[in-house]
Amino acid sequence: MKHIDCKNYTYLDCEKGMCALTKMMLPIDGKGSDACPKFVMAPKCGCCTHFKDPDSHGLGTCEGFEKPNWAYASCGAGSCEYFEMRDER
Amino acid sequence: MTNEDKLNELLKQHGIEMEEDKYSALENIPQKAEGCEKLMEIYYTLKNTVDMEYPYWYNRVWQENDGDITIVRRAKAMAAALSHLTPTIQPYERLVMNKTRNVRGAFPFPWVTASFFNAQAEALMAEADAPAESEADAVSIVGDGGGNVTKSYGNIISIAKKFGMRKEEIPVLVRVSKPWDGNSVEELSNKYAQYTPDYALEQNIMESVLCMFDSYCIPQGREVMNYYLPLQYGWDGIIELCNQRITETMGEADSDGILGMGRGYYYVAMKILAQGMSKWCQNYADRAHYLASIETDPAFKKNYEDIEAVMSHIAHKAPSTFRQALQLTLCCHYGVVNEDPQSGQSIGRLGQVLQPFYEKDIADGITTEEEVIELLEFYRIKITSIECFASAGVTGGVLSGNTFNNLSLGGLNRDGLTAVTPLEYLIIEAGMRCRTTQPTLSILYDEKTPEDFLMKAASCTKLGMGYPAWMNNQDGINFMMLNYGPEGMNLQDARAWCLGGCLESSPGCFLPLNYNGKTYWIPGGAGPTAGSGVHFVGLPKVLELVLTNGYDHRMKRQILPAHNKELDSLETIQNEWVNYLKMIINALNKVNNLQMDIWRKHCMPIVNSLLKPDCFTKGRDLGMMGGRYNATINFESCGTITFINSLASLYKNVFKDKKYTLEEMLDAMLHNFGFKTSYETGVFSPDFREATDLAGKYEQIFADCINAPKFGNADWEADQFLKWYEDTMFDLTRSYESYYGKPLYMCQISVSTHGPQGFVTLADAAGRLAGTTYSDGSVSAAAGTDKNGIYAIFQSATVYDHGTQQNAQMNLKLHPSAVKGIQGTRKLLDIVRSYMRKGGFHVQFNIVDSNTLRAAQAKPENYRDLMVRVAGFTQYWCEIGKPIQDEVIYRTEYDN
Numbered sequence: 001m002k003h004i005d006c007k008n009y010t011y012l013d014c015e016k017g018m019c020a021l022t023k024m025m026l027p028i029d030g031k032g033s034d035a036c037p038k039f040v041m042a043p044k045c046g047c048c049t050h051f052k053d054p055d056s057h058g059l060g061t062c063e064g065f066e067k068p069n070w071a072y073a074s075c076g077a078g079s080c081e082y083f084e085m086r087d088e089r
Numbered sequence: 090m091t092n093e094d095k096l097n098e099l100l101k102q103h104g105i106e107m108e109e110d111k112y113s114a115l116e117n118i119p120q121k122a123e124g125c126e127k128l129m130e131i132y133y134t135l136k137n138t139v140d141m142e143y144p145y146w147y148n149r150v151w152q153e154n155d156g157d158i159t160i161v162r163r164a165k166a167m168a169a170a171l172s173h174l175t176p177t178i179q180p181y182e183r184l185v186m187n188k189t190r191n192v193r194g195a196f197p198f199p200w201v202t203a204s205f206f207n208a209q210a211e212a213l214m215a216e217a218d219a220p221a222e223s224e225a226d227a228v229s230i231v232g233d234g235g236g237n238v239t240k241s242y243g244n245i246i247s248i249a250k251k252f253g254m255r256k257e258e259i260p261v262l263v264r265v266s267k268p269w270d271g272n273s274v275e276e277l278s279n280k281y282a283q284y285t286p287d288y289a290l291e292q293n294i295m296e297s298v299l300c301m302f303d304s305y306c307i308p309q310g311r312e313v314m315n316y317y318l319p320l321q322y323g324w325d326g327i328i329e330l331c332n333q334r335i336t337e338t339m340g341e342a343d344s345d346g347i348l349g350m351g352r353g354y355y356y357v358a359m360k361i362l363a364q365g366m367s368k369w370c371q372n373y374a375d376r377a378h379y380l381a382s383i384e385t386d387p388a389f390k391k392n393y394e395d396i397e398a399v400m401s402h403i404a405h406k407a408p409s410t411f412r413q414a415l416q417l418t419l420c421c422h423y424g425v426v427n428e429d430p431q432s433g434q435s436i437g438r439l440g441q442v443l444q445p446f447y448e449k450d451i452a453d454g455i456t457t458e459e460e461v462i463e464l465l466e467f468y469r470i471k472i473t474s475i476e477c478f479a480s481a482g483v484t485g486g487v488l489s490g491n492t493f494n495n496l497s498l499g500g501l502n503r504d505g506l507t508a509v510t511p512l513e514y515l516i517i518e519a520g521m522r523c524r525t526t527q528p529t530l531s532i533l534y535d536e537k538t539p540e541d542f543l544m545k546a547a548s549c550t551k552l553g554m555g556y557p558a559w560m561n562n563q564d565g566i567n568f569m570m571l572n573y574g575p576e577g578m579n580l581q582d583a584r585a586w587c588l589g590g591c592l593e594s595s596p597g598c599f600l601p602l603n604y605n606g607k608t609y610w611i612p613g614g615a616g617p618t619a620g621s622g623v624h625f626v627g628l629p630k631v632l633e634l635v636l637t638n639g640y641d642h643r644m645k646r647q648i649l650p651a652h653n654k655e656l657d658s659l660e661t662i663q664n665e666w667v668n669y670l671k672m673i674i675n676a677l678n679k680v681n682n683l684q685m686d687i688w689r690k691h692c693m694p695i696v697n698s699l700l701k702p703d704c705f706t707k708g709r710d711l712g713m714m715g716g717r718y719n720a721t722i723n724f725e726s727c728g729t730i731t732f733i734n735s736l737a738s739l740y741k742n743v744f745k746d747k748k749y750t751l752e753e754m755l756d757a758m759l760h761n762f763g764f765k766t767s768y769e770t771g772v773f774s775p776d777f778r779e780a781t782d783l784a785g786k787y788e789q790i791f792a793d794c795i796n797a798p799k800f801g802n803a804d805w806e807a808d809q810f811l812k813w814y815e816d817t818m819f820d821l822t823r824s825y826e827s828y829y830g831k832p833l834y835m836c837q838i839s840v841s842t843h844g845p846q847g848f849v850t851l852a853d854a855a856g857r858l859a860g861t862t863y864s865d866g867s868v869s870a871a872a873g874t875d876k877n878g879i880y881a882i883f884q885s886a887t888v889y890d891h892g893t894q895q896n897a898q899m900n901l902k903l904h905p906s907a908v909k910g911i912q913g914t915r916k917l918l919d920i921v922r923s924y925m926r927k928g929g930f931h932v933q934f935n936i937v938d939s940n941t942l943r944a945a946q947a948k949p950e951n952y953r954d955l956m957v958r959v960a961g962f963t964q965y966w967c968e969i970g971k972p973i974q975d976e977v978i979y980r981t982e983y984d985n
Contacts, residue, residue: 008383011177011190012131014138014238014245014253020380023180025134028255029244057217057260067153072261076142076175076190079372 046073164358168365217259287676301625311590313614323407331360352708374400433590440513465519497587500533530557555958558933567892591961627846722827728863734855738797767860774975801870837867844972866898904984
């Protein structure tokens with residue numbers, strides 16, 4: 001897992017974000033981008049139970065709403081009324 | 090001991106104490122708040138970033154509501170987009186919300202323009218699929234120029250030469266853009282523009298860069314926000330009002346067979362929007378709640394809890410404190426700038442709007458002046474972070490990356506007395522402590538403005554950030570009455586004017602805010618965009634085409650139809666210039682009208698149609714003239730003084746002294762007076778000349794052109810042409826109608842267009858070389874040509890009535906030594922006052938040493954926070970293009 005997938009990650013720009021716990025800058029790519037032990041999965045379409053059949057680009061189908069529609073895995077879903085975290089166990 | 094020190098000593102001996110100058114040097118100014126310091130440290134590292142959350146949700150909900158009433162469908166799409174954005178809260182922030190989840194975030198609007206993304210879909214996908222060159226490359230390559238991402242690197246794709254987009258979002262961009270293929274405002278207006286009789290001419294004009302850009306590129310902005318409704322009622326109150334109005338109007342035409350039935354749909358749309366805005370605020374409250382729950386540091390935890398309380402409150406209710414009110418205005422601002430590609434969505438007279446809240450909090454002991462200054466510092470950072478996604482030409486060539494969120498101060502209140510409030514002093518103080526590019530500040534100078542306020546503002550201008558700029562309040566009021574009088578504007582409303590965008594005088598009105606048991610008449614914008622007409626016609630280029638019979642030697646094409654006139658007098662040249670300009674405006678205006686008409690039918694403003702009076706009263710959106718005043722659409726010019734100086738030289742050298750024939754003059758111009766062009770040298774400054782073998786041949790004519798009378802020296806031989814030009818243009822522009830059926834008028838700002846439009850223009854008769862930047866603004870002297878001092882420029886600039894046009898722009902550059910100490914502050918204010926009393930509309934200052942700018946150009950990495958005033962806006966030096974940098978360096982520097 002990467003920092004950018006963590007609930008404690010604060011978006012800054014296309015290169016980096018910030019950890020809400022440590023207040024440290026976190027790169028999205030490369031060295032130092034892997035998540036720490038305090039990782040908490042961020043709500044994104046890609047980890048929602050309603051997100052189905054993603055292709056190689058992360059485009060899949062959202063079945064959470066009345067009308068199914070395409071969606072993309074990296075889209076933030078913390079504000080989505082139908083988001084349900086997928087159980088990864 | 091300096092003369093000032095000696096004077097002070099002498100006065101002291103006689104028992105007279107001079108006023109202390111707290112702000113004579115930067116080091117005397119209190120530091121910005123610690124949190125602001127931290128945020129700015131982060132800001133300087135940030136890249137402009139586009140992501141797809143907003144476009145995804147907009148597109149999804151729009152498509153799912155196919156067939157619904159357009160305004161309702163658009164409100165649903167916007168409400169969904171806003172309420173699904175990921176809320177980002179940085180640890181040090183006290184004010185929250187952003188355009189997107191990224192701090193300097195923006196996003197494309199395929200429903201406005203999609204052709205580029207669709208045409209480039211395959212190429213974009215190929216970039217997305219390409220692996221990063223290496224891990225090291227993926228993390229170590231940084232784009233040049235502050236936050237600009239000018240080239241792709243690692244997993245980041247450069248878009249519009251300014252923004253970075255992560256590779257994984259490219260397929261989303263391509264997929265979101267696809268349904269808009271052929272349906273975007275851009276493509277629909279292109280389709281119908283082809284029916285206009287001069288379409289081919291219009292295409293020539295755009296391709297030759299005679300005109301800089303199309304209206305659809307930034308259909309909103311250059312206007313003033315109005316925060317009244319949410320401040321008075323809150324989102325829940327607005328929803329309740331919508332419910333009432335829906336009941337009253339749905340199914341009722343109310344004697345208006347055309348627009349009456351639309352009211353019901355309008356109120357449904359506004360209700361949906363208000364619900365979306367409310368949810369958006371609540372999402373930030375929820376995020377703050379989560380952050381507080383994991384925070385162990387008591388100070389951070391308290392800050393998150395405060396944010397949660399503020400955001401929970403304004404998600405539903407009208408604000409009851411200053412902080413809540415300020416946060417709510419910020420929310421509205423973000424809401425508006427997220428509904429279209431925009432620049433110049435101005436804040437307006439915020440210090441007057443929020444004074445009631447400030448006054449009560451201070452009286453109740455809820456806050457202190459210092460806490461308010463701190464919040465206003467945080468506010469500056471939020472506004473500085475607003476970015477606009479548009480094409481590279483618009484973003485860089487026109488806007489220099491700025492979004493022109495102007496905050497006006499001063500002027501008169503509804504009763505004709507000074508409108509200056511105690512809060513406005515603090516706004517200036519915050520601008521002095523937290524020196525950021527935005528919001529730029531504008532003083533509406535009036536003879537009734539308190540002297541200590543003017544001194545405070547002058548102290549701020551002295552610091553060299555380029556703000557506040559100074560505008561003539563009486564000129565503004567006169568223009569309002571002249572332009573909006575036919576729509577019923579009275580003197581009270583005229584007093585509510587202020588700047589939309591950098592310098593676009595915009596109509597306003599006062600509305601009664603009932604708060605704390607009192608009624609306060611607060612000002613705000615009352616019309617749609619005061620721009621978006623014909624955008625930036627290069628006046629010198631038109632003159633060039635007159636002399637070349639319509640043939641563009643740069644493009645090697647006939648651009649305008651040959652006039653085939655014998656140019657045997659200056660009057661003939663002037664007449665042909667007017668004829669060409671009429672032809673150009675006629676062709677451009679029709680196409681721009683179509684663009685804006687299609688925009689208002691397909692992409693009408695939603696947030697702005699809630700906020701702007703009298704939309705909510707009428708039940709009509711801003712695009713359909715719901716605003717109180719609608720004669721707002723303008724014609725924008727560029728290169729005024731370059732053009733005037735050319736006429737003066739032609740008059741002197743060809744027709745008066747008859748030293749050269751017109752053919753000889755044209756020959757010299759076409760050969761660039763024997764110098765290399767700026768295309769060849771890469772230097773755009775007018776003072777850089779590199780000779781070719783032909784230099785000797787043109788040496789004398791070049792000298793005569795350089796020595797011809799120039800504007801800015803109180804020399805009527807040159808200034809008469811400005812008078813002729815302004816009088817001519819007043820009538821000419823008003824003979825064309827906007828899509829609102831109202832006359833156009835003159836907007837005279839150059840923004841950054843004097844760079845690219847200078848680039849496409851040959852050498853001229855005044856000795857300006859090919860490709861070099863035009864003169865900036867509209868009444869700034871051409872760099873290096875003003876030899877008689879500042880007051881001579883003022884004399885030249887005021888040969889016509891500035892109150893007849895939307896604006897007139899003057900930039901001056903002073904060496905810091907010229908305004909040193911409190912005497913320098915007084916001197917600066919005297920300069921401003923002198924110009925205002927002569928009727929000048931606007932003056933702004935760069936107070937900087939040119940050597941500093943040269944050093945910054947050589948080593949930009951050492952000057953990340955250096956700001957300069959360009960033309961109506963302040964921008965980070967490292968984020969503006971070289972042609973404009975060269976022009977700013979070369980501006981005449983007054984040091985005495």
